[in-house]
Amino acid sequence: MYSFNKITGHADTIKSIKNSIAANKISHAYIFNSDDSISREMVVQTFAKTLMCEASSVDSCNDCISCKTFEHQNNPDVIYIDSEDKKSIGVEQIREKLIFDINIRPYQNKYKIYIIKEADTMTESAQNAILKTIEEPCEYAILILSSTDYKKFLPTILSRCILIDLKPINIEDMNKYIVDNYNKKIENVDIYSSYSEGNISKLENIINSKEFTEFRNELIETTRMFLNLNIENIIKIKKFFEQNEKKYEEILNLLYIWYRDINIIKSEISTKHLINKDKTEELNHQATELTYAYLNRIIENIQYIRENIKRNLNPKLATHVMLLNVKG
Ligand SMILES: [Zn+2]
CATH class of the missing domain: 3.40.50.300 (P-loop containing nucleotide triphosphate hydrolases)
Structure with a gap:
C-alpha cells in the first residue's frame, strides 16, 4: 500500500x-x-x-x-x-x-x-x-x-x-529496510547495506541472488593475491576480473569496503565500524601483512577507477594500470 x-x-x-x-x-x-x-x-x-x-x-x-x-x-x-x-x-x-x-x-x-x-x-x-x-x-x-x-x-x-x-538512502535506513522486510533472516546486514550503496533495487538484487555469498568469498580469496603482486598472482587477479567483467563495479565496491576495513584495523579505530565483521580473522591477517603506504596505494587506485568507470574507462586496461600502480 x-x-x-x-x-x-x-x-x-x-x-x-x-x-x-x-x-x-x-x-x-x-x-x-x-x-x-x-x-x-x-x-x-x-x-x-x-x-x-x-x-x-x-x-x-x-x-x-x-x-x-x-x-x-x-x-x-x-x-x-x-x-x-x-x-x-x-x-x-x-x-x-x-x-x-x-x-x-x-x-x-x-x-x-x-x-x-x-x-x-x-x-x-x-x-x-x-x-x-x-x-x-x-x-x-x-x-x-x-x-x-x-x-x-x-x-x-x-x-x-x-x-x-532522489539521493541514495543512508546506511541506517537501509539496515532498517532489511530488518523490516526480511525479518532478521539476513545475517551480516551491514555488508548488504554498504554493498548496495543506498539503492533498494540493488539491495533486492543482491539479497535475492544465491551467488552473492559465493562471489564475495571468491573475491576475498583474490584479495590475498594483492599481498604479493608477483607475476603469478597478477595473472590470477586479472583472470578473476575478466571472468566477472559484468560485475566490474560490484567488484570495485566490495574491494573498496574490504580495504576500508583493513584501514580501520590498522588505524586501531573501534572494530564496531567494520563492515566485513564475519571475516575479522582474514582482515587482521591482511592488516599485519600490508604496509600503510601499500594499503593507501590500493585504496587510492580503487577509488580512482570507481570514480572514472562511468566515463567509459576500459575495465581490462584499468585493472592492468591499477595493478602496476599498486605494485609501485
Ligand atoms: Zn484517500
Whole structure:
C-alpha cells in the first residue's frame, strides 16, 4: 500500500513534497529521477495517490474511493504510459495516450495525472510532443516523468519541470529496510547495506541472488593475491576480473569496503565500524601483512577507477594500470 510513512529513507524529499501539498503549490510537470527504480516508484506512486485522495491531506487516507481504485491501478484519472516492452517511448504513444486524452476532463477527481515510466527513453519527437502540454498546461492535468537519467531530457523539458532527484538512502535506513522486510533472516546486514550503496533495487538484487555469498568469498580469496603482486598472482587477479567483467563495479565496491576495513584495523579505530565483521580473522591477517603506504596505494587506485568507470574507462586496461600502480 502506498503511503509516505512506508517509504524507506528520502525524508527530506518527502518533507518538501508534503509541504508543497499542504501549501497547495502543485506544479503541472514533475521529473522524479533515480537509478533506484523501487524507491522512485514508491515516491511517484505515493505522490500521485496523495494528490488524488479525497481527504486532501499530506498523505493518502486509504479509505476513499480514489485511494482504493488507485491501489488497484484502476483509477480512471491516472494514466500510465510506458515503453510497452520496446526500448523507447515513441511519439505515437504520447499522442494517443496523452495529447488526445488530455482534453477529456477527469471522471471523478480534481486532477488527471499522467505518469510516464522510464520517461527518459522518450524519443526526441516524443519529448517535443509533450512540450506543448508542459508549456500550456491544462488546469487539471499533472505530468509526472519518472526517469533513471534526467540528463537525457531535452533542455526545454528540463527547464519547465520541477526536478526531484532522489539521493541514495543512508546506511541506517537501509539496515532498517532489511530488518523490516526480511525479518532478521539476513545475517551480516551491514555488508548488504554498504554493498548496495543506498539503492533498494540493488539491495533486492543482491539479497535475492544465491551467488552473492559465493562471489564475495571468491573475491576475498583474490584479495590475498594483492599481498604479493608477483607475476603469478597478477595473472590470477586479472583472470578473476575478466571472468566477472559484468560485475566490474560490484567488484570495485566490495574491494573498496574490504580495504576500508583493513584501514580501520590498522588505524586501531573501534572494530564496531567494520563492515566485513564475519571475516575479522582474514582482515587482521591482511592488516599485519600490508604496509600503510601499500594499503593507501590500493585504496587510492580503487577509488580512482570507481570514480572514472562511468566515463567509459576500459575495465581490462584499468585493472592492468591499477595493478602496476599498486605494485609501485
Ligand atoms: Zn484517500
